[in-house]
Amino acid sequence: MTAALHATTPKSDDKTDARVVRRRLGPGRRIRFAFWIGPLLALAVWSVGSATGVIKPAILSAPWDVAVAFEDQWSNHDLPGNILSSLERAVIGLTLGVVTGAVLAVISGLSRAGESVIDGPIQIKRSVPTLAIIPLFIAWFGIGQEMKIVTIALISLVPIYIHTHNGLRGIDGKYAELAETIGISRGDFIRHVVLPGALPGFLLGMRFAVTSALLGLVVVEQYNAVAGIGHMITLAEQYGQTDVIVVGLVIYGVFGYCADSAVRLTARKVLAWRQTLEG
Amino acid sequence: MATDTRGLSTEQAVRVRNLHRSFTKDGGVLNGLDLDIAPGEFVALIGRSGTGKSTLLRALAGLDRDVDGYGQITVPGAVSVVFQDSRLLPWKRVLDNVIFGLRGADARERGAQALAEVGLAGRERAWPHQLSGGEQQRAALARSLVREPQLLLADEPFGALDALTRIRMHALLRKLCETHRPAVLLVTHDVDEAIVLADRVILLDAGVVDTDVRVDLANRSRSDAGFAALRTLLLDRLGVDEEGRR
Numbered sequence: 001m002t003a004a005l006h007a008t009t010p011k012s013d014d015k016t017d018a019r020v021v022r023r024r025l026g027p028g029r030r031i032r033f034a035f036w037i038g039p040l041l042a043l044a045v046w047s048v049g050s051a052t053g054v055i056k057p058a059i060l061s062a063p064w065d066v067a068v069a070f071e072d073q074w075s076n077h078d079l080p081g082n083i084l085s086s087l088e089r090a091v092i093g094l095t096l097g098v099v100t101g102a103v104l105a106v107i108s109g110l111s112r113a114g115e116s117v118i119d120g121p122i123q124i125k126r127s128v129p130t131l132a133i134i135p136l137f138i139a140w141f142g143i144g145q146e147m148k149i150v151t152i153a154l155i156s157l158v159p160i161y162i163h164t165h166n167g168l169r170g171i172d173g174k175y176a177e178l179a180e181t182i183g184i185s186r187g188d189f190i191r192h193v194v195l196p197g198a199l200p201g202f203l204l205g206m207r208f209a210v211t212s213a214l215l216g217l218v219v220v221e222q223y224n225a226v227a228g229i230g231h232m233i234t235l236a237e238q239y240g241q242t243d244v245i246v247v248g249l250v251i252y253g254v255f256g257y258c259a260d261s262a263v264r265l266t267a268r269k270v271l272a273w274r275q276t277l278e279g
Numbered sequence: 280m281a282t283d284t285r286g287l288s289t290e291q292a293v294r295v296r297n298l299h300r301s302f303t304k305d306g307g308v309l310n311g312l313d314l315d316i317a318p319g320e321f322v323a324l325i326g327r328s329g330t331g332k333s334t335l336l337r338a339l340a341g342l343d344r345d346v347d348g349y350g351q352i353t354v355p356g357a358v359s360v361v362f363q364d365s366r367l368l369p370w371k372r373v374l375d376n377v378i379f380g381l382r383g384a385d386a387r388e389r390g391a392q393a394l395a396e397v398g399l400a401g402r403e404r405a406w407p408h409q410l411s412g413g414e415q416q417r418a419a420l421a422r423s424l425v426r427e428p429q430l431l432l433a434d435e436p437f438g439a440l441d442a443l444t445r446i447r448m449h450a451l452l453r454k455l456c457e458t459h460r461p462a463v464l465l466v467t468h469d470v471d472e473a474i475v476l477a478d479r480v481i482l483l484d485a486g487v488v489d490t491d492v493r494v495d496l497a498n499r500s501r502s503d504a505g506f507a508a509l510r511t512l513l514l515d516r517l518g519v520d521e522e523g524r525r
């Protein structure tokens with residue numbers, strides 16, 4: 001057998017980079033402010049449409065009219081108060097729903113007994129639209145704040161439960177085996193293995209939960225609200241003020257968008273250990 | 280359900296008597312196996328694929344709740360297990376993985392020291408996915424040794440590593456075992472690895488210890504005549520010759 005060894009010498013000394021790089025199949029690097037591009041584009045289309053008269057004011061008020069209406073509501077009709085009271089409802093209901101959903105998911109995920117008691121009812125509840133249960137809640141809790149919070153809690157509980165449970169059951173069994181050989185307590189096992197392992201599922205559930213909570217908010221505020229964005233919209237409807245209705249819708253939209261981004265940002269921070277296409 | 284008599288060992292690190300394990304009604308995987316391992320002794324366990332090496336190891340580790348069988352098992356109180364995959368929790372940084380479940384104020388310090396011992400000083404804050412396969416396995420070794428086990432059970436810990444990394448891991452494991460002196464039961468499918476590392480090689484066949492040889496070599500290099508003779512003996516007992524023919 002003969003073999004010749006050559007020292008490799010560069011063919012030329014110019015600095016052109018002749019690397020062969022594979023075409024990327026993942027989404028690639030993150031774009032800065034990518035987040036705002038979509039919404040700004042929508043706003044631009046709306047402005048141009050209104051300015052050229054393609055979008056009639058009777059159909060949808062122009063952005064500047066909405067801005068004026070916003071200013072008017074803010075200074076003359078207690079818009080800040082309405083926003084706060086809507087936020088309060090949403091936050092209390094969401095918190096209740098998220099905590100309950102997560103606790104139920106951990107119980108039913110870790111114990112067969114818990115699963116047999118909890119899982120069935122939640123799956124049944126899941127196939128009955130929460131909004132269809134509102135009449136029953138009104139009979140139970142009246143049309144006050146209680147009914148509104150319970151509805152929001154229940155509507156956000158379901159996605160949290162489903163996704164946390166799913167994430168928890170998806171944890172690789174070999175980590176449980178490792179924990180057994182190390183000999184840790186059940187509490188430490190939940191804290192160090194179960195909760196972090198179920199976190200991606202929980203956060204996905206959280207994204208569905210915040211949008212569900214807002215949906216619930218919009219609906220319950222149609223019932224006899226004395227304050228809140230829904231109350232403002234109901235009044236505007238009676239007086240035919242489309243611009244005020246749009247103010248309300250935009251505020252709902254901003255709520256949803258901010259909540260969803262907050263969850264996504266949190267997810268990116270706390271899931272730094274994952275190597276995914278998310279990047 | 281395994282109905283063993285289990286106990287904590289006194290003289291021997293490991294004492295197994297008449298151990299039976301079966302997954303199916305017809306025929307067991309372990310059929311009355313006896314095994315003793317002295318404190319500080321390094322035993323390599325070889326055997327054809329599917330002869331029950333992992334089954335034995337899991338029985339010693341107490342990880343076979345759902346397997347049928349009976350027998351007597353005596354092991355020390357402090358047992359560590361190293362698996363073929365490193366099983367580092369992906370959501371914990373390397374140091375936190377090493378000291379996972381460890382108590383005491385000096386846990387972090389001991390963990391960092393164990394990492395330094397396996398040559399991973401400075402990687403404490405890395406995520407497991409940022410380590411190479413060999414580095415992950417070294418972190419897993421650090422996680423086992425920081426617990427100061429009296430018995431180290433390892434199931435093909437280097438099976439997924441490339442040949443070069445494996446040789447470096449052999450040297451590391453020997454050094455660590457000489458410092459910490461745990462009794463070791465190392466499962467491997469590699470006869471050379473068994474001879475290089477162990478004080479004793481046992482060969483599992485038909486559910487019992489078929490061959491049990493002491494490795495008394497002054498020189499553990501593969502070119503040594505004693506090494507070659509031992510390799511030939513073991514390969515013969517495994518039913519293959521040097522060229523791999525049956």
Ligand SMILES: Nc1ncnc2c1ncn2[C@@H]1O[C@H](COP(=O)(O)OP(=O)(O)O)[C@@H](O)[C@H]1O
Pocket residue numbers: 302308326327328329330331332333334335
């Ligand atoms: N969980 C299991 N269920 C059913 N059969 C199993 C299980 N684990 C191992 N076995 C069987 O037991 C035998 C021994 O397996 P194992 O101990 O893993 O072998 P080794 O580690 O020596 O390759 C094999 O025939 C395997 O198919």
Ligand SMILES: [Mg+2]
Pocket residue numbers: 332333434
């Ligand atoms: Mg095996």
